[in-house]
Amino acid sequence: MTKAEQVLNWYMELDINVQLPEDIKVLNPYRDMSATTKDALVEFYARFYGDDKPRKLLMGINPGRLGAGLTGIPFTDTAALRSVGIEMPEVNTTETSAEFVWKLVEAYGGPERFFGDWFIGAVSPLGFIRLNDKGNWVNFNYYDDAEVFEMLKPFILDQLKLQIEIAGNATDAYLLGTGQNAKAMKTINDEYGLFKSITALEHPRFVMQYRRKRLDEYLDKFISILR
Template sequence: MTRAQRILEWYRTLEINVDLPAHIDVLNPYKEMSDSTYAALQEFYERYYSDERPRKLLMGINPGRLGAGLTGIPFTDTPALESIGIEMPEVNTTETSADFVWRVVEAYGGPEAFFGEWFIGGVSPLGFIQKNDKGNWVNFNYYDSPDVQKMLTPFIIEQIQIQKELVGGADKLVLFGTGKNLKAIGNLNKEHDWFVQIDALEHPRFVMQYRRKRIPEYLEKFVATLNM
């Protein structure tokens, strides 16, 4: 199997067997994915990962409901897919995090250069939503509740190990999230000794929401970190 085939097989079998609180639900875009959406997902990974070259590992927190929670491709929305000529006709979504990450991809040298060297995954490759006081479903990060984080820790440990193996045994990690995400993964890394080095970058959503006027500065910082 090529790396692309192994990635796709992993996605097809992703499942969380945890009895989460009633107000929290799992975002699993790969479950009952339509044929056309899966075809686009398959086209993406076969285009960039149909080889055996090892990749470096970049991880986000967990998919959001407007990005990978719909497309199945981390930090990728409809405009990003359209920019590389991939149509996902049943999905029409935009996400600020995807916007920034694809600016990073371009600044790095374009999709072929970036995905030829990097794989983007997630501490949890499946996302979460919770019902707020108004009855609306909103994004939920795995660390937003200590109890939920504890419940999810066995799944997270398993998935980090799987992703490390999928990319060819990466011994370094670039992580999106300099706060709670870094603390959680730093602590787990001390126990499991996955990575000799973890470099944390601000989460793309933080940059787009709170540092938008400084996007060129952050692009330079992100590309420099990825090139280290």
């Protein structure tokens, strides 16, 4: 079975069997995906993961509303897909984190080389939104509430094991997010011993929002570590 087949089978069966608080909803882009959006998803993975070669494992936090929460592909918006000739006609979005990651992909040597070396996933492959005090639904991370984190742990553990298998029995994890994501992953790894090592890098959104003037410096840092 190719990596593409493994990933797509996993995505199409993704669900969370957890009774979350009423003010939190799950973002599952795969559940009601249109035929044309699914075609683009299949094309992406068939093109870049149509083999059985092992990859190293790079993980974000969880999908956001404007990136993987719509496209189903971590750190990839429709602008990034368009750059490799893949169209999602019913979805149109740009996302800050995706912009950084795709600059990284190009600096690494292009998508064939990058995705040939790396599988990008997420600690939680499904995302969340929470109703705030103003009545707006906003992004919510799996670690933002200690009680919710404990509720999600069994789901997250299962998904981490699946991603380890998909990558090719990865023994090391590379994380995007040096703060709460790294802290939460350390908690999980201390408890379950999934990885020999965890290397945390700054989250793309942090770089683009607060360190954009040093973008080239961060790209060089990421390349030196990921290569």
